[in-house]
Amino acid sequence: MRRISPRYLLEFDEPAGYLDFARFGPPSHAVLDTTATLLHRATTAGPSTVDELMRQEVRAKAAVSRLSGSDTDHIVLLPHTSLGLFQAAFNAPGGEVLVAASEFPANTYPWARAEQAGRLTVRRLESGYVTPERVAEALTPSTSMVAVSAVDYRTGYLADLAALREVVGDRLLVVDGIQAFGVTEAPWEAADVLVAGGQKWLRAGWGTGFAVVSDRALERMDPVLSGWTGARDPGLFDDEIHPPENTAAAWSLSNLSPVTSGAFAAALELLEQAGVGAISARVAERIGELEEMLLSLGAEIVSSVERRAGILAFSLPDHPAERVGSALTAAGVTSTVRPEHVRFSPHATTPPEAAELVRSVLKGLARPSGSRPVPPAVTTHEVLAALVPAIPGLAAMIGPGNEVVLHDLSRLPDSIIAIGGELTGRGLGGPMTDLLLGLVRRGTTQDLTNYRTHGPDGRPIRSSTLFLRDADGVAVGALCVNSVDTAAAVDGNGELETFPPDVDSLQRFLVERAIGRAGIPVDLMKKQHKAAVVRELDEAGFFLIKDSVDHLAGRLEVTRYTIYNYLNEIRA
Template sequence: MTAVDEYAASFSEEPGYLDFARVGPIGGIVQAEQQGQQALLSRARFGSLDSLDSQDERMRDAVSELTGFPSDQVVFQTSTGQGLMHAMFGLTGGVALSPAEYPSVTYAAQRASESLGVVTPLWLETDHGRVTPGNLREQLTSTTVAVAVSLVDSRTGYLADLEGIRQVIGDRLLIVDAVQGFGVVDAPYEVADVVVSGGQKWVRAGWGCGFMALSDRASDQLVPVWSGADGSEGDGESLDVVRPPARGAAAFTVSNPDPIAEARFAAALEQIAVVGVSDIRQRISGTVSQIIDIADEFVIPVGSSRDETERAGIVVLQPAPDQLTVLVASLHNHGVTVTTREGTVRVSAHASTNGETLDMLRAAFLSFATLSQG
């Protein structure tokens, strides 16, 4: 059994689950980590809480291993949205982004603009929601200080060309919402200045955990507007002094992180690192190709890219408007879990997606085809 086979076998989601872009069911390692840390907290035996205190460093080291950012430039976040809020509120100047980005990105930019008046969103025209180096180049202005983009677009499944975008934007900050690819895409994170992700999707660590990683340039340029006692300089011996924010990523936090959430996140990332992101991606890519082949077999239009270099784990189906309800009902009746949004059906597979699940998908498509022809 290969390492990726062992990885896949550590999960136990029910057959028919194809909705990892919404949430990735946790596996045995994360469950065991959660139970073990909770047991420590419940007993609070003398000296045992030191283990909880060590989870922050463990989490940062695990993120560093997968992103290449130094661990001292990583800070825990409870969600992608919170990390993006920190980044956008810390900017001064124009930020270029697509209005079709996931709302965590657009809301952060708009809220920062409305609240502080120092950030100006530049709403990009895109290629059907895809931000590419080509369509970005001509829209940047002299006042644009940052570009925000999803590593993998949640609606189209498009895998952004981060290296191409970096070449186009020069020394502007590149802010990446990585949640739809982190853990399954071997991305060049080193070209980004801000990388933010949660752990509830492809990492499969559950809700309430994530990170923000900053380059030296981002640390110098972003202002830690929302920074609490835990993000301040010094060791906090005096409770009567409000200390200035710490330098670097550590400033972008408000209070002590949840050590059990950090432990879950670290355990999931450590498991991924042992297997290797590239091997996990290769397994997922093969499954995505099978899903596209099954859709083609039943003449269901595929709106997401067929090019392996432009996709991750998401397949977007675009049935005719009058056939959407029939397709959704067929999937439901065969126990296939997907996301339906804005006239499309989003199918997302992981390394643990097996032949039984694909057989259920094929059966659902067969029912759809039969009903559509009738």
């Protein structure tokens, strides 16, 4: 197996803690340089400029054909995966399509919309791995197509495309390959329609993608979504509507930007040079290192282990995913945080030290599975523990009208472990403010000094928040100093901040504020209004609070699963 080329590694500059390629893969210098070159060529346009630029489409198609094992007549360039799947759904031969209910929305909405339009009927496969055995049991005489993701975005499960091909038989097999193409070797020829966007593992940037369409699909599908570039003789302007081309070009609505096509070609050619096998092996190595480290900290691997590509999802017992994600973000580790787990997806360019970087963040949160909880004084980080006895004395030294508060970020949201003074009416075990909670949620652990706010009684306050870090630079706590601002008038100016006396009060305040900003009563809210409330609360750190999902579900009069669905859509 070929080792990864050092020249390939030099093409990328993402930080060591970037572990989110299943969401977005930072493009290479080759992509950036190609984009700049083609744009420069466009700015100095001459008689042949447009024709020369349009040849980039052929270059990109050729690269796709080599990587997919097809040919350019069966390939069409597309701006994203969703368009290819909508094409497959609306061009479908009718009958019934079998698709898993747990698919990423890009692979469910096209089929649902096509069903609305009367083009086909949707049959849903219940949640779980899409295995050949489950598909075989679900097939009916009416099933004309099966749609599946090559790699499941939640579990990282790598579908057995060859076995699915055998089970599906003469029916059409539609494959969403965005989480697999370029990061794992697979029998792509098994798919009748293979669609993939280029912004993730292909590292080509947004606005890039392709579809590979088999002869069987071309024969059976009716390309109703076909534009002038998908017609026969597209350059013949005779005031007639031409029939669709008999190749994959029939799926074209218009030309992809030639600059985008060139950038896409550069990314694919770089992938070819490195070799998918070499990239896959390197990714597997990094996944193995991360998995071993997570297991040593008592984490539970919740993604697929036997069949997987580049996705590793985990949970830490007794530590909500939100809290784990916030700690990672604060340390410069980029991951995807779901309500129930955290997802890592490294690439071949991820360095070996990434696992140790993650370990340094999580070791303060995790404890071996099955161990008994230890007293708070022991679990408090040593940096914070050393400050606890000094807080009352520090407050006394500053004098009346002041308050000094020490927060432990591993105990969100009821994080106060020491307090001196009574300016805001809080005590030990009390929560942080809504302002500080939002900063922690967004990973914005930068010191705030001398900002104006208002206390619970309306008095003007001057506040400062200093984040305390461990030896690795990870924020573990916050030291806050609040002082009555005797020189200021009570005029309503200053940073909006709330000092709730307990977690329940904080929870109620955040929900009421979000609902108020929606501007519509709950009983009149539609989905978009409730989703907007969830989005604001997510950004505010509301879901770091224990049982927050259940509380919000009751307030919005929906189920807890609806809240999780909103969160998945928001964070997708």
